[in-house]
Amino acid sequence: MLIDTHCHLDFADFEEELDDIVSRAHQAGVKQMVTISTRVRKLEKLLAITEKYPSVFCSVGTHPNNADEELDIQTEDLVRLANEHEKVVAIGEAGLDYFYDTQKPENQKTGLLRHIAAARETRLPLVIHSRSADEDMAAILTAETGKGAFPFILHCFSAGPALARTGVDLGGYISFSGILTFPKSEELRAIAKTVPLDRLLVETDAPYLAPKRWRGKRNEPSYVVNTAEVLAETLGVNYAEMARITTENAFRLFSKMPKV
Numbered sequence: 091m092l093i094d095t096h097c098h099l100d101f102a103d104f105e106e107e108l109d110d111i112v113s114r115a116h117q118a119g120v121k122q123m124v125t126i127s128t129r130v131r132k133l134e135k136l137l138a139i140t141e142k143y144p145s146v147f148c149s150v151g152t153h154p155n156n157a158d159e160e161l162d163i164q165t166e167d168l169v170r171l172a173n174e175h176e177k178v179v180a181i182g183e184a185g186l187d188y189f190y191d192t193q194k195p196e197n198q199k200t201g202l203l204r205h206i207a208a209a210r211e212t213r214l215p216l217v218i219h220s221r222s223a224d225e226d227m228a229a230i231l232t233a234e235t236g237k238g239a240f241p242f243i244l245h246c247f248s249a250g251p252a253l254a255r256t257g258v259d260l261g262g263y264i265s266f267s268g269i270l271t272f273p274k275s276e277e278l279r280a281i282a283k284t285v286p287l288d289r290l291l292v293e294t295d296a297p298y299l300a301p302k303r304w305r306g307k308r309n310e311p312s313y314v315v316n317t318a319e320v321l322a323e324t325l326g327v328n329y330a331e332m333a334r335i336t337t338e339n340a341f342r343l344f345s346k347m348p349k350v
C-alpha cells in the first residue's frame with residue numbers, strides 16, 4: 091500500500107470526478123491521501139471532501155503564493171482549526187516561493203513563521219513549499235528548530251543537496267513527487283540516494299506534475315505508484331519494500347492519521 095501525502099483534491103480540475111479518482115487510487119493500492127490546504131479560508135471545502143471519503147485527510151494553511159491575502163491568519167487560528175477538526179492531520183502548506191514571486195517575500199516569511207509556531211504547538215507536521223529559496227529556507231528552519239523542534243516535510247522536493255541535508259539534519263522528511271521520474275532529474279535522484287530511508291515520503295502534488303508514465307496528463311493520487319517505483323529503482327530497494335517504508339514513515343509523521 092501507498093499513501094499520497096500531498097494532493098489537491100479541492101481544485102476545480104477534479105470537480106464532479108472525485109468518486110472515480112478516489113476509487114482509482116484505492117485500486118492502485120493508494121489507501122490514504124492527504125489533500126493539502128492552500129487557503130485557510132477555503133478549509134470548509136477540504137473538510138467536506140474528507141467527510142465524504144474516509145480515506146482522505148487534510149491540512150490547514152496558506153500557500154506562500156497566497157501569503158498576501160491571508161496575512162491576517164494568526165498562529166492561534168491555525169492551532170484552533172487543527173484541534174477542532176479530527177481530519178486535519180497537518181499544518182500548511184506554507185513556505186517561500188521566490189520562483190513565482192507574486193507575493194511579498196516578507197509576507198511569505200511572516201506566514202511561514204506562524205505556521206511553524208502552529209506545528210510546534212500542535213505537534214502536527216508542517217508541509218513546506220520551498221521554491222528557488224534554498225538559502226532562506228535553510229536559515230529559517232535552522233533558526234526555528236533551535237527555538238524548539240517541530241515535525242516538517244520538504245514537499246515536492248526539487249531543491250539542491252544543501253537544503254536536503256539541512257532538512258534531514260534537523261529531523262525533517264523529504265517528499266518526492268513525479269519530478270523524480272523525469273529523465274532530466276538526475277540530480278534529484280542523486281539527492282534521493284542521500285536521504286535516510288526512514289525520512290522518505292512520496293506524493294503526487296496532483297493535479298500538477300504527473301510522473302513519467304502519464305507525463306502531460308492531469309495528475310491524480312493513483313499515479314503516485316510510478317514515483318514510488320522510480321524511488322525504489324533509484325535506491326536499489328524492491329517496490330514492495332519501498333511501499334512499506336514510505337507508508338510506515340507517513341504514519342509515523344502524520345501521527346493523527348489512523349492506520350488502515
Ligand SMILES: [Zn+2]
Nearest residue numbers: 096126183295
Ligand atoms: Zn501542493
